[in-house]
Amino acid sequence: MRPSTNHLPKNSQLVVICVNLKLQVYGQGTHPSQIMSRSMTEQEKCGEASLRISWTLAKHMKPFTDADIVKECMLAAGNVLFENRKDVVETIRRIPLSASTNSRNTHVLAEENHCDVKRQLKNADYYALSIDESCDITDKAQLVIFVRYLDKLRDTFVEELLVILPLIGRTRGEDMINTVMDYFDKDDLDLKKLLSVTTDGAPAMVGAKKGLVHLLRTNAKCNENLISYHCIIHQTVLCCKLNPNFESIMQEVIKIINFLRAKSSLKHRELKIFLDEVDAQYDDLLLHNNVRWLSKGCVLQRFFAILEDLKTFLFNSDQILTNAYLTFLNDKENLASIAFLSDIFKHINDLNVKLQGKGKLVWELLTKVKSFSRKLDLFNNDLDNERLHFPNLKKIIRSDNEIDVGQYKTFIKDLKSEFKNRFVDFKKIENVVEILSNIYSLHPDGEWSNEAKNVFGSNKATLQMEIIDFQENTVLKSHKNTAVSCEDFWVKFVCGNRYSELKKIALKLLTLFGSTYTCEAAFSKMNFIKNKFRGRLTEEHLQDLMRIACTNFSPNFGQIVQGKKCHFSH
Secondary structure (H helix, E strand, O other), X not given: OOOOOOOOOOOOHHHHHHHHHHHHHHHOOOOHHHHHHHHHXXXXXXXXXXXXXXXXXXXXXXXXXXXHHHHHHHHHHHHHHOOOHHHHHHHHHHOOOXXXXXXXXXXXXXXXXXXXXXXXXXXXXXXXXXXXXXXXXXXXXXXXXXXXXXXXXXXXXXXXXXXEEEEOOOOOHHHHHHHHHHHHHHOOOOHHHEEEEEXXXXXXXXXXXXXXXXXXXXXXXXXXXXXXXXXXXXXHHHHOOOOHHHHHXXXXXXXXXXXXXXXXXXXXXXXXXXXXXXXXXXXXXXXXXXXXXXXXXXXXXXXXXXXXXXXXXXXXXXXXXXXXXXXXXXXHHHXXXXXXXXXXXXXXXXXXXXXXXXXOOHHHHHHHHHHHHHHHHHHHHHOOOOOOOOHHHHHHOOOOOOOOOHHHHHHHHHHHHHHHHOOHHHHOOOOOOHXXXXXXXXXXXXXXXXXXXXXXXXXXXXXXXXXXXXXXXXXXXXXXXXXXXXXXXXXXXXOOXXXXXXXXHHHHHHHOOOOOHHHHHHHHHHHHHOOOOOOOXXXXXXXXXXXXXXXXXXXXXXXXXXXXXXXXXX
């Protein structure tokens, strides 16, 4: 009895076809292992394409489901653009871009970014933190922490989002310190290297006994000489508080704006139509938001720019309430006050904009604040003269005796006093920061050396000797004139062995955060990502999207693909 078999007979047509195909493949010099290799390479290419698309979507803070739309667009374009569209479309179809795949890709990329930051942070000599807290759309408090340090591989200073920590329940200093310490312990980050912390100055942050900074400073795992700074931008905003008289003027302006813009949709539509008909400078008013740094100045400038048109619109309105508003706006004293406030807050907003931005150095911020403080003296004198810096006020006041400018001068003097009394924490380093901007004018025995000793624990004697050598080094002077930036000069051209104390001080000053601008910018991104349509976004997904949206790094996509299993889309 012959044994049973599942093999086809040797003379079968299917066997003949298979043998011929095998001969064709071997005839081209292609080994079966190369066929498998090519298949895997195609999968990796599709995997890398998927990662790159996920990265781009996350950078633009788009929902995970948008990946399906991107694929649909690519398929539509592929059908039109390419002659061999069948192959192109088939390749595009293979790219895995479902919502779940996109979320996994985003997590992988965000983790890669976080690992890079931690790796560089552990290699850094010291680092600084910028910390702020705000609520997302679901009223959950989120503690945002940015880190600044010298990346020794790239020889450049880096500002990166370190972590977003959700605060469960209350947001006291004790709650924050527990959450922060848990994170640093979990990720094995050395708090002894923490040089400074910059906050918004809230009591929970800077409280004398229970503030986050104090609790960090007294923690055994942390640097006991931790330096604390109150954000320069926040302090400039706090300087600009209105006195009771100007506050009442501002409130009346806000009432008029709310009456025209917010009380009735019909009234708002009528206003916009009217402003369009009379060809006004602006087609609408701005609503005031006391939290926004620039809001007051922008609201006042636009209000004054279309003031005459607003008076005409109010005059043509039938409501009784408009009579009171018109009486207020026709009063010369009130008009002059509105004009003055719009002018002075224009200057304050200009300062605020100059202070904003990523990567701003402490000495740059302090220089701008000092410059504005000097300008206040100029403004004060200008009120009695040509009023060159008060164009709106100049339009209202036609003669010297028409309006008493004494109250305006008092406001500027009070503003000057506020600028003088604030920034106390930064005044401790106002001389030593000259190392970065004007080192050749420093005297070896100047106050800067005492500040370096008191704030950073430097060796005063060594510093004095090194700065003399530095100032006489003509090669360094030429490098300083040609260096791309202050950071570039100190990192690349100044020898750490020859000027050890001096370079250490410079690098520490370059590490400091002068403001919490990066945190504020991150909150804007957080509100865009976790909006009313994505309120159920998990903490993990929010963290991933924020890491990618805020980073300056670009991942090595090829390396990531090689470390994961890649599959075609089914």
